[in-house]
Amino acid sequence: MIPGAEQQLNFLQHLQRLFDEGEFVATYKYALLMALAELSVESEHSEGQLVLPMTVIAEKFAELYWPQTLPYTSGVTGTIPEVLNQNQGKQTAVINTLLKLRLDGATTLNQAKKLAGWSKAIRTIARTISEMPAKYLQNVGGVQIPFLYQYPHPPGNLILHHGVASMLRTFHPLIHQLSRAGWVAHIRKNKLNTEIIGQVDELEAFMFGTPRTSLAQVTELLRKIQSNKCFYCGSSLANQADVDHFVPWVKYPRDLAHNFVLAHMQCNRQKSDMLAAERHLGNWLERNLRYDEDLKSELSNFLADVDCSNRVTYWAYKQGVTIGSHGWLNGRTTEPLGHDCLKLIETFVDGRPRFK
Ligand SMILES: [Zn+2]
Known part of the structure; x- marks a missing residue:
């Protein structure tokens, strides 16, 4: 058959x-x-x-x-x-x-x-x-x-x-x-x-990517915003830290100011091309709400529009939920992405939490 x-x-x-x-x-x-x-x-x-x-x-x-x-x-x-x-x-x-x-x-x-x-x-x-x-x-x-x-x-x-x-x-x-x-x-x-x-x-960076000088600027700002801690695991960052695309670059190859987070090289590598688990998504939405002004004023080299970022993220998670993707939690641990992720983003439509 x-x-x-x-x-x-x-x-x-x-x-x-x-x-x-x-x-x-x-x-x-x-x-x-x-x-x-x-x-x-x-x-x-x-x-x-x-x-x-x-x-x-x-x-x-x-x-x-x-x-x-x-x-x-x-x-x-x-x-x-x-x-x-x-x-x-x-x-x-x-x-x-x-x-x-x-x-x-x-x-x-x-x-x-x-x-x-x-x-x-x-x-x-x-x-x-x-x-x-x-x-x-x-x-x-x-x-x-x-x-x-x-x-x-x-x-x-x-x-x-x-x-x-x-x-x-x-x-x-x-x-x-x-x-x-x-x-x-x-x-x-x-x-x-x-x-x-x-x-x-x-x-590749020369042709499509992000100039190094701009990335240095992102690192500096994110170190301040994240109190020099890894976005994902919360432990202190060493001298070297990776700028990670919260919605992975392979899923959406464009640099949006609100999509950057700073993480351990190890955490960044383990997350790899996966979407982050719901807990991280919540933290990311809150961070962008809280530091929207800083991200907009200091990362003006990039498109810094929180609504646009949220729409992209909604689209990426919706795709993930539809095909039954898992989100990365930590180390080698992942968890299924559920509709709660979408609801979470919906509460932040227009960059403001709707229901709180
Ligand atoms: Zn970490």
Whole structure:
């Protein structure tokens, strides 16, 4: 049976949550999504469930990662050509396994396939996939949502649910594009890669972002307003603090004065691309009400209109509530975003609390 409209919408909503809230410590999950989508296109087309042997997925991984086992040369002065880091910690097992095949003399993937060590390498990669991305891919907001395949999976296979392969085929271009963009952003954001690719961030800031001088101004004001405490956890800020976009930049890439908060680097990183939980939302609304004048007068470089900010925030939370997103509370803790968030913002329409 071909998946109906409702099933497809559900699938897309889960997928969106996975990109927004899934924890991507390494690039494996992007690779797994791309592999599943490609294998769905390349396998015999049926609407039923699809059994994918781990070793077949592992071969896809080898294909995807092979070009990236070469040192990357950015051409930027002062950068060091090296193999890109696919993980925020030590290099991933998949890259290391493939590098061994290069050391054994393979220049191309086809040559690697003919080496004696190939099947062992594929088994190693298959094991890694099973222990890492297959386990964590469907983990969204700390909860396992097995909308793609059965988990735990039977040994040696991933079994895509009825209709999933069909939807992966339908949405292959979208999944491919989102995974690629996420993968590139992950590599770029990884501090271990800075020496290899150079300060790409500066180019991006130059083209679309916020001038550094203005950010210094934001930091200074927010330190005063927040009594030098982290907006999220309330502990004291060190010398270094991050200006965080309360409504994440990926959801609304525009600098609004009222949308800035100052936070620990750690808190900022943990919140990542998520919306903040209701408690933070309440604090944010109150802060903007209280310091509206200061934000307007001192951050005049930015659009400083509290109503506009509230409308953007309402829109972002409404989207989140509709697709069942979780809001970030602290550390790795998240909670479902409910209609109460929307009610909370509604009470602050026109920048003033309506009912108090
Ligand atoms: Zn903090």
